Amino acid sequence: xxxxxxxKLSNNYLELIDDKEDFNVIINVGELSNTKIFRAHSxxxxxxxxxxxxxxxxxxxxxxNIKTINLKHVTVEQFEIIIKYIxxxxxxLENLDTSLILELMIIxxxxxxxxxxxxxxxxxxxxxxxxxxxxxxxVYQKSFQNNKFQRLQNWCNNIIVKHPNRxxxxxxFTSIQENALISLIKRDDLQMDxxxxxxxxxxxxxxxxxxxIPSNPxxxxxxxxxxxxxxxQNLLPLIRYFQMSSDDIINYLQPYQQLLDNNLWNDIIxxxxxxxxxxxxxxxxxxxxxxxxxxxxxxxxxxxxINEAHVAKITSWIDDDEYSIxxxxxxxxxxxxxxxxGFTPA
Numbered sequence: 001x002x003x004x005x006x007x008k009l010s011n012n013y014l015e016l017i018d019d020k021e022d023f024n025v026i027i028n029v030g031e032l033s034n035t036k037i038f039r040a041h042s043x044x045x046x047x048x049x050x051x052x053x054x055x056x057x058x059x060x061x062x063x064x065n066i067k068t069i070n071l072k073h074v075t076v077e078q079f080e081i082i083i084k085y086i087x088x089x090x091x092x093l094e095n096l097d098t099s100l101i102l103e104l105m106i107i108x109x110x111x112x113x114x115x116x117x118x119x120x121x122x123x124x125x126x127x128x129x130x131x132x133x134x135x136x137x138x139v140y141q142k143s144f145q146n147n148k149f150q151r152l153q154n155w156c157n158n159i160i161v162k163h164p165n166r167x168x169x170x171x172x173f174t175s176i177q178e179n180a181l182i183s184l185i186k187r188d189d190l191q192m193d194x195x196x197x198x199x200x201x202x203x204x205x206x207x208x209x210x211x212x213i214p215s216n217p218x219x220x221x222x223x224x225x226x227x228x229x230x231x232x233q234n235l236l237p238l239i240r241y242f243q244m245s246s247d248d249i250i251n252y253l254q255p256y257q258q259l260l261d262n263n264l265w266n267d268i269i270x271x272x273x274x275x276x277x278x279x280x281x282x283x284x285x286x287x288x289x290x291x292x293x294x295x296x297x298x299x300x301x302x303x304x305x306i307n308e309a310h311v312a313k314i315t316s317w318i319d320d321d322e323y324s325i326x327x328x329x330x331x332x333x334x335x336x337x338x339x340x341x342g343f344t345p346a
Contacts, residue, residue: 010088026038026040030072034076048087050112074107075103082107082113091116091119101123105117105120109146143156145177161191162189164192175207176204181204181235188288194244197239201236209227209231240284267280
C-alpha cells in the first residue's frame, strides 16, 4: 500500500513562489504598465518545462548567481496561472473569464505544457460552447495557431461546413492561415459550390501577395499566373473540378486555365464532353450535400414569450450543432398556457 500526500506536497511547493530567499531565477513578465517580477527556482523550472530548460541553458548568471528571463508577450494574469501550475500542478478555472482560458490554452503550448493545453481545450468544448459560438471568429483563428488543437479545429469546421459563409464571406477571410483553409476545402461535406470555392481561393491567394494582382484574370500577366499558381499550390488540388458543369467550366474555370497543369485541364475538358472516357487525373469524390430544409411545418406561433429564432437557438444547444429557423430538427409544443388552460389547478 502506498500513502500519497500530493495535496500537501503541492501546497508546500506553491509556498516557494512567495519565498524571497533561495531563488536563482527572476522572470520579468508583461510590458508597459502591466508588469510583474516573479522569483523562481531553476531546478523546478527545468524539470517542469522544456521551454525554461532551453531558456536557462542559454542565459548566463549575474554576479549573484541569478538568471533573468523576460516574457513581454505573456500577461501577468496569464503567468500567475502558469507559475502555479508549474509549482503546484493546479489550475483553478472557476472564476476565470473564458477569453482568458482560450488565451491560456494558446500560450501553454509555447511552454510545452501539452497536458494542460489539452485539458483547457476539452474544458472549452464541453462547458463553454455558447461562448465559443458567440466569439466564433476569434476562436476559429486561434484554434489554427497550433496544430495541436485538433478537437477545437474540428469543432469549428463542423459548424463551417454547414454554414461556410461564416468564414468565406467574413471580413477576415483573406487573413486566415493556409492550414485552416486546407482543412475546410478538403472536407467532403463542405456545403459550397465548387466555383464559389474556387472564387474564394483566388480571392485569398491575391491577398497573400505583396504585389498587386488584378481581380479580373483577363488582366493577369504570365507572371501573375505563375505567382498565383505557387501561392495556391496546396489548395488548387482540393477543388472538385470534375463535379463542375460544362457551363461553369467554360464561363468561370477557363479564365484560370493557366493555374492548372495541362494534363488536368485536358482531362477536365475531356470528361466534360465525354463523361465515360477514362482519364489520368485524380477524381475527387463529389461533396455530400446535406439536407438544407425540413418538410413544411406549422408556422402558427406556439408561444407569446419565445419565437422561432429562440427555438432554433435552443435546438442548437441541445444537439451542439447549428440550426436556423428553416432547418430546425425539433418541434416544440406548448403544454400549458394560462389563457388557454386556466390559471387554477385542475
